[in-house]
Amino acid sequence: MTEKKRTTIVLFSGDYDKAMAAYIIANGAAAYDHEVTIFHTFWGLNALRKEENIQVKKGFMEKMFGKMMPRGANKMGLSKMNYAGFGPKMIKDVMKKHNAIPLPNLIEMAQEQDVKLVACTMTMDLLGLQKEELLNDIDYAGVAAYLGDAQDGNVNLFI
Amino acid sequence: MTEKKRTTIVLFSGDYDKAMAAYIIANGAAAYDHEVTIFHTFWGLNALRKEENIQVKKGFMEKMFGKMMPRGANKMGLSKMNYAGFGPKMIKDVMKKHNAIPLPNLIEMAQEQDVKLVACTMTMDLLGLQKEELLNDIDYAGVAAYLGDAQDGNVNLFI
Amino acid sequence: MTEKKRTTIVLFSGDYDKAMAAYIIANGAAAYDHEVTIFHTFWGLNALRKEENIQVKKGFMEKMFGKMMPRGANKMGLSKMNYAGFGPKMIKDVMKKHNAIPLPNLIEMAQEQDVKLVACTMTMDLLGLQKEELLNDIDYAGVAAYLGDAQDGNVNLFI
Numbered sequence: 001m002t003e004k005k006r007t008t009i010v011l012f013s014g015d016y017d018k019a020m021a022a023y024i025i026a027n028g029a030a031a032y033d034h035e036v037t038i039f040h041t042f043w044g045l046n047a048l049r050k051e052e053n054i055q056v057k058k059g060f061m062e063k064m065f066g067k068m069m070p071r072g073a074n075k076m077g078l079s080k081m082n083y084a085g086f087g088p089k090m091i092k093d094v095m096k097k098h099n100a101i102p103l104p105n106l107i108e109m110a111q112e113q114d115v116k117l118v119a120c121t122m123t124m125d126l127l128g129l130q131k132e133e134l135l136n137d138i139d140y141a142g143v144a145a146y147l148g149d150a151q152d153g154n155v156n157l158f159i
Numbered sequence: 160m161t162e163k164k165r166t167t168i169v170l171f172s173g174d175y176d177k178a179m180a181a182y183i184i185a186n187g188a189a190a191y192d193h194e195v196t197i198f199h200t201f202w203g204l205n206a207l208r209k210e211e212n213i214q215v216k217k218g219f220m221e222k223m224f225g226k227m228m229p230r231g232a233n234k235m236g237l238s239k240m241n242y243a244g245f246g247p248k249m250i251k252d253v254m255k256k257h258n259a260i261p262l263p264n265l266i267e268m269a270q271e272q273d274v275k276l277v278a279c280t281m282t283m284d285l286l287g288l289q290k291e292e293l294l295n296d297i298d299y300a301g302v303a304a305y306l307g308d309a310q311d312g313n314v315n316l317f318i
Numbered sequence: 319m320t321e322k323k324r325t326t327i328v329l330f331s332g333d334y335d336k337a338m339a340a341y342i343i344a345n346g347a348a349a350y351d352h353e354v355t356i357f358h359t360f361w362g363l364n365a366l367r368k369e370e371n372i373q374v375k376k377g378f379m380e381k382m383f384g385k386m387m388p389r390g391a392n393k394m395g396l397s398k399m400n401y402a403g404f405g406p407k408m409i410k411d412v413m414k415k416h417n418a419i420p421l422p423n424l425i426e427m428a429q430e431q432d433v434k435l436v437a438c439t440m441t442m443d444l445l446g447l448q449k450e451e452l453l454n455d456i457d458y459a460g461v462a463a464y465l466g467d468a469q470d471g472n473v474n475l476f477i
Contacts, residue, residue, distance in 0.1 A: 005310050010475070012339055014398055017201055021171055021317075024281075028302040034310070042335055043398050061412050068399055080173055080202050081227055091285070094220050098284050122342075125416050126409070143346040150473045151323050151352070155309045157169070157317040158339075158475040164469050176360055180330055180476075183440075187461040193469070239332055239361050240386055250444070253379050257443050314468045316328070316476040 007034045008153040010146065014043025014070065015079035016088055016103060022159045023106035029155065030113035038110070039146045041120035044159075045127065047073045047107065048119055048134045062128020069127070073103040111137060118145070166193045167312040169305065173202025173229065174238035175247055175262055181318045182265035188314065189272035197269070198305045200279035203318075204286065206232045206266065207278055207293045221287020228286070232262040270296060277304070325352045326471040328464065332361025332388065333397035334406055334421060340477045341424035347473065348431035356428070357464045359438035362477075363445065365391045365425065366437055366452045380446020387445070391421040429455060436463070 007029035011022045022038060029036045040048055051072040058066065070076045081087040095102060101109070111117065117138040124130070124140075131140070150156050166188035170181045181197060189195045199207055210231040217225065229235045240246040254261060260268070270276065276297040283289070283299075290299070309315050325347035329340045340356060348354045358366055369390040376384065388394045399405040413420060419427070429435065435456040442448070442458075449458070468474050 007306075007310075010339070010343075012336065012477075018171065021169070021200060024302055025169075025306070028306050029310075032303070032306055032310070034306075041339060059415075061408060061415070064408070065412075090220060090223070094224075094285050094287070097218075097220070100281070100285060122418070126412050126418060128412070143342055144350070147325075147343070147346050147350055147352075147473070151325075151350070153473070155306070155312070155315050156473050156475065157315065158477050159171075159317050166465075166469075177330065180328070180359060183461055184328075184465070187465050188469075191462070191465055191469070193465075249379060249382070253383075253444050253446070256377075256379070259440065259444060314465070314471065314474050316474065318330075318476050 005032070005034045005154045006149065006152055007036045007155040008146070008150045009038045010158045011038050011040045011044035011047065012042050013079065013159055014046045014076055016073070016076040017078050017080070017091065018159050019044070019047045019073060019076060020103050020106065023103065023110055025157070026110050026115050027106060027113060030110065030115050034154070037116040037118060037149045039118045039120060041123045043069070045119055045123060045129055045134070046070050046076060047103070048117065048138060049129070050133060050135060051075075054133045056130045056132050058128050065127045066129070073107055076103070107135070164191070164193045165308065165312045166195045166314040167305070167309045168197045169317045170197050170199045170203035170206065171201050172238065172318055173205045173235055175232070175235040176237050176239070176250065177318050178203070178206045178232060178235060179262050179265065182262065182269055184316070185269050185274050186265060186272060189269065189274050193313070196275040196277060196308045198277045198279060198300075200282045201286075202228070204278055204282060204288055204293070205229050205235060206262070207276065207297060208288070209292060209294060213292045215289045215291050217287050224286045225288070232266055235262070266294070323350070323352045323472045324467065324470055325354045325473040326464070326468045327356045328476045329356050329358045329362035329365065330360050331397065331477055332364045332394055334391070334394040335396050335398070335409065336477050337362070337365045337391060337394060338421050338424065341421065341428055343475070344428050344433050345424060345431060348428065348433050352472070355434040355436060355467045357436045357438060357459075359441045361387070363437055363441060363447055363452070364388050364394060365421070366435065366456060367447070368451060368453060369393075372451045374448045374450050376446050383445045384447070391425055394421070425453070
């Protein structure tokens with residue numbers, strides 16, 4: 001019996017294009033029969049936010065962060081050529097034209113392929129994000145759990 | 160017989176300084192007798208563009224992207240302190256002073272050392288880049304080929 | 319006898335949040351009994367600068383870089399939502415509230431845990447940074463030394 005290969009991605013970035021790269025690699029690795037984990041930390045947590053405005057009790061700073069950060073994958077900007085939101089529109093237009101899969105669907109597909117989506121609890125605390133605000137059926141963990149997966153990983157990436 | 164070590168880099172970034180880091184590591188690994196692949200995706204593809212304006216048929220959006228993105232390694236900006244192009248000039252000046260190798264020459268050197276330079280076909284499609292516009296003697300592939308290399312990699316980086 | 323696991327991080331970024339992620343992973347890995355190296359290159363060198371203004375002889379360009387770059391971990395900006403320095407203040411406020419460890423202390427803790435902190439000599443040259451300006455008890459090396467560590471690494475990241 002051979003063990004499964006393992007791919008572990010830290011998604012730190014909150015950019016649409018970088019998150020797309022992360023999820024394309026993750027879905028590819030899952031199709032290759034790897035065990036795949038995406039550990040969402042800092043701005044990468046925004047990819048896991050629900051689109052609707054969930055009412056939860058928060059302190060002032062946490063409310064500020066909540067308002068300033070994009071609510072969900074579809075609202076994220078680009079790492080380059082963002083041009084106040086025009087860049088993401090352009091990218092989404094060419095993606096539609098070329099039948100590329102939009103980020104929210106890439107995330108769904110990852111969940112269907114049993115990619116383990118993890119939200120970093122320490123940075124959730126810092127940014128004031130609560131479980132109710134994030135997608136269903138994800139895991140919650142800290143850096144120790146990440147390292148437990150990564151130390152046996154064949155492909156480890158920080159995106 | 161021992162197998163060669165393997166280094167695999169995803170170059171996602173279109174910044175001069177990050178591409179420099181990628182190519183310095185790649186050339187170092189090749190000198191160390193690793194098998195080395197740089198998989199250029201998204202803005203990282205710009206490092207592979209030819210400097211001259213190649214005439215190819217394109218749609219409107221693809222022309223726009225083509226005009227907005229830097230044509231070749233030498234035209235790329237910095238990830239920090241870009242200052243509307245002043246930063247890259249400063250960096251290139253200190254590089255000359257310290258006899259550091261400019262990015263276009265690092266790319267040439269990589270090709271001479273048989274570093275495999277791959278252009279991601281999916282993002283070429285999205286950004287409307289065509290083979291005629293990219294350097295000669297490079298490979299074209301998708302995420303599956305990248306994962307095939309990376310899963311046996313000793314050093315895998317996303318830059 | 320089993321060999322120790324090894325974690326090797328290239329810290330290229332000069333952002334407070336990315337450096338925090340690097341040092342949290344490094345401290346976690348050291349607690350897990352990994353041999354850990356952080357190789358600071360380009361803007362990541364700023365995390366190793368002493369806070370005080372050290373007088374050293376420099377050329378004009380090197381002085382400019384020295385002035386434009388943040389002097390030490392505590393002065394670094396954010397990769398997102400920097401808002402001319404307001405973002406870092408917000409982050410530091412929520413960090414205090416949640417008892418998260420500030421970056422300068424994470425660096426101290428890494429040194430106490432024998433994480434090997436390396437400054438890249440090639441980019442020190444380019445940016446005009448001298449040993450007197452950097453923290454005590456760090457190592458100095460080039461890309462060959464990095465690759466020597468990384469090629470046996472279990473977790474290799476570029477941040």
